[in-house]
Amino acid sequence: MQPSKQALLVLMAGATLGLGALSVHAQPKPNVTASQPVDQTTPQPHPPFEAVKLADDLWEVPGAGSNVTILVTDEGLALVDDKYEYHYDDLMKVIREKISTKKVKYVIDTHYHADHSGGNTRFRPAGADIISSIPGHDNTVNKVQPGAPPNMVPANIAFTGEMRLYVGGREIRINHYGPGHTGTDVTVYFPHARVICVGDLTHIGDLARGGQYPLIDYNGGGSIQGWIDRLDTITSSTVIDKVVPGHGTVGTKADIIAYRDLLEKLRDHVAAYLRDGTKTEADLRAHLVRDEHWPDPGLSIVRSTHGMFMDLKPKG
Amino acid sequence: MHNFRIGVVKTLAAAVAMAALGFGTAAHAQQGQAMDFAKLQIKTTKLADNLYVMEAAPGVGNVMMLTGADGVLLIDSMFPQLHDKLMAAIRATGATGPVKYVINTHLHGDHTAGNGLFAKDGTVIIAQDSVRRRMLLPKSELTPAYPPENVPTVTYNDRMTLHFDGEDIELIHPPAAHTDGDTIVYFKKANVMHVGDLPASFRFNNIGVNDGGSVDGMIADGKLVMKLANSQTKIVPGHLGPVVGFKEITIQDTMFQTVRDRIAKMIKQGKTLEQIVAAEPTKDFNEGRLGGNITPARWIGLIYTDLTRRMKK
Numbered sequence A: 001m002q003p004s005k006q007a008l009l010v011l012m013a014g015a016t017l018g019l020g021a022l023s024v025h026a027q028p029k030p031n032v033t034a035s036q037p038v039d040q041t042t043p044q045p046h047p048p049f050e051a052v053k054l055a056d057d058l059w060e061v062p063g064a065g066s067n068v069t070i071l072v073t074d075e076g077l078a079l080v081d082d083k084y085e086y087h088y089d090d091l092m093k094v095i096r097e098k099i100s101t102k103k104v105k106y107v108i109d110t111h112y113h114a115d116h117s118g119g120n121t122r123f124r125p126a127g128a129d130i131i132s133s134i135p136g137h138d139n140t141v142n143k144v145q146p147g148a149p150p151n152m153v154p155a156n157i158a159f160t161g162e163m164r165l166y167v168g169g170r171e172i173r174i175n176h177y178g179p180g181h182t183g184t185d186v187t188v189y190f191p192h193a194r195v196i197c198v199g200d201l202t203h204i205g206d207l208a209r210g211g212q213y214p215l216i217d218y219n220g221g222g223s224i225q226g227w228i229d230r231l232d233t234i235t236s237s238t239v240i241d242k243v244v245p246g247h248g249t250v251g252t253k254a255d256i257i258a259y260r261d262l263l264e265k266l267r268d269h270v271a272a273y274l275r276d277g278t279k280t281e282a283d284l285r286a287h288l289v290r291d292e293h294w295p296d297p298g299l300s301i302v303r304s305t306h307g308m309f310m311d312l313k314p315k316g
Numbered sequence B: 001m002h003n004f005r006i007g008v009v010k011t012l013a014a015a016v017a018m019a020a021l022g023f024g025t026a027a028h029a030q031q032g033q034a035m036d037f038a039k040l041q042i043k044t045t046k047l048a049d050n051l052y053v054m055e056a057a058p059g060v061g062n063v064m065m066l067t068g069a070d071g072v073l074l075i076d077s078m079f080p081q082l083h084d085k086l087m088a089a090i091r092a093t094g095a096t097g098p099v100k101y102v103i104n105t106h107l108h109g110d111h112t113a114g115n116g117l118f119a120k121d122g123t124v125i126i127a128q129d130s131v132r133r134r135m136l137l138p139k140s141e142l143t144p145a146y147p148p149e150n151v152p153t154v155t156y157n158d159r160m161t162l163h164f165d166g167e168d169i170e171l172i173h174p175p176a177a178h179t180d181g182d183t184i185v186y187f188k189k190a191n192v193m194h195v196g197d198l199p200a201s202f203r204f205n206n207i208g209v210n211d212g213g214s215v216d217g218m219i220a221d222g223k224l225v226m227k228l229a230n231s232q233t234k235i236v237p238g239h240l241g242p243v244v245g246f247k248e249i250t251i252q253d254t255m256f257q258t259v260r261d262r263i264a265k266m267i268k269q270g271k272t273l274e275q276i277v278a279a280e281p282t283k284d285f286n287e288g289r290l291g292g293n294i295t296p297a298r299w300i301g302l303i304y305t306d307l308t309r310r311m312k313k
């Protein structure tokens, strides 16, 4: 399979320059595209939402909060992710005006972070069934995410393993495998269109703008090794034409592979840095900030460092 | 052995296996006791503030209902001929709001034939994914036709939880037993569990030998239910309820093991199914168990079919 031009560039950058490539940015940009802005309750101004067609019956509303994917059927709509609660009115407006007037039957949360599931607070009372992994439900109930809005609504249908929805003659496959970006991540696959929504398991199109510093939410059950394994499972088991990431642009399977390689490089780099057993967590943090230009303070450095240190330091 | 005799045994075993499908009227017609739905009355038993059991007849799967501000959730759906009576029984409890979900404990018609009339009104039908897969198999000598409107539209393969009417409802898929798509439904807060057609009430349980079920699976899952539940749990059986406890399950489990061992021994001795039925291996267990839908002869046939198939492998 031929990787897209964009993916090739990413692959080349990753292969030839590695993490060191990050040091060519004399002035690293702020971590604007990390999973969530720090303030998650105050509505932030955003450009008007747009509807992008992915297939005959499949749409995307990208932009602020998270990307939202929408399956349109005679029986109703199925949404993947639902942005922040305060986006609800604008999101429904673009859906009603550009996509469909059918009722929203299902909302699937790719994971528990508020930028992906904050809209549950409005969609659930409006009658939609909200679906997530069981760890996703539990993390929301236990308020695991720092700074999340206090009124988050968990899924009313939760699962582990695989779930399938059959709506309006279409099939939707939802899989939860284990630790990755968080411990709650699910992928949502539309076999008829060969489109997969991967939430924050892959960054596409923002690899020079923050996406290269992964937020590994160890507190929420994430793990860098689990994340790599997870992406391998997805790419080896699924026929994929289009990939919808949680943020950024729609891509292809090559983008998943490129991001997987970035994670592997980070894992190897951190493991090598910690190998002699003399480095502390503070050393690792300083190294990532000073030599690898991780934005500080930034969500990724704050949330990933401790977990990576505990996970990758020499054992025994 | 003469070929002739093998042929007879095979045909009898197949007939027994077919009768065992528990597919509503077909199975009953075969026993000459087709249900007269018009005569059936639904008996409702309250188990907790918002939980009820609805029973119609030994051949109709017991329905459970959860009710509250979010609406109604049912486990299993009886038969379409009983739909109006079931709805009347639901409303008679004071339950309001739409029937949002029907969870099927397994695919058999006595538990799922009523799905379609609920689905038509917007109810979401939920089951383990093998239920859907088997319902969509082409009809054959051993697989009955399931109407497409009865097929579940939300499936899971491992574990699922629903949060509804203030309850936490756990769907647990145990290792294959009655079928390979069984679901145990546990209402955590009320401590009530619907176990479908796993061993529970005093009867000769159907074993879905053509649906991935097996006698050994039944024995194992009887024990599993007692690990998942506790001694205070109200356990609702698929038939002949409304409620049983560990005592009944333990006795049923013992019966399954004892009769399985007797039949296995006779098969090894080269006995035919007719000879095994004639030897009455269930005799000391018949008392109190003849009220169910499956006769001892049919039940022996199921175990015989299961054991001989596995011995061949």
Ligand SMILES: [Zn+2]
Pocket (backbone or CB within 6 Å): A035, A111, A113, A181, A200
């Ligand atoms: Zn995230």
Ligand SMILES: [Zn+2]
Pocket (backbone or CB within 6 Å): B022, B061, B108, B110, B111, B197, B238, B239
């Ligand atoms: Zn039954």
Ligand SMILES: [Zn+2]
Pocket (backbone or CB within 6 Å): B022, B106, B108, B178, B197, B206
């Ligand atoms: Zn059954």
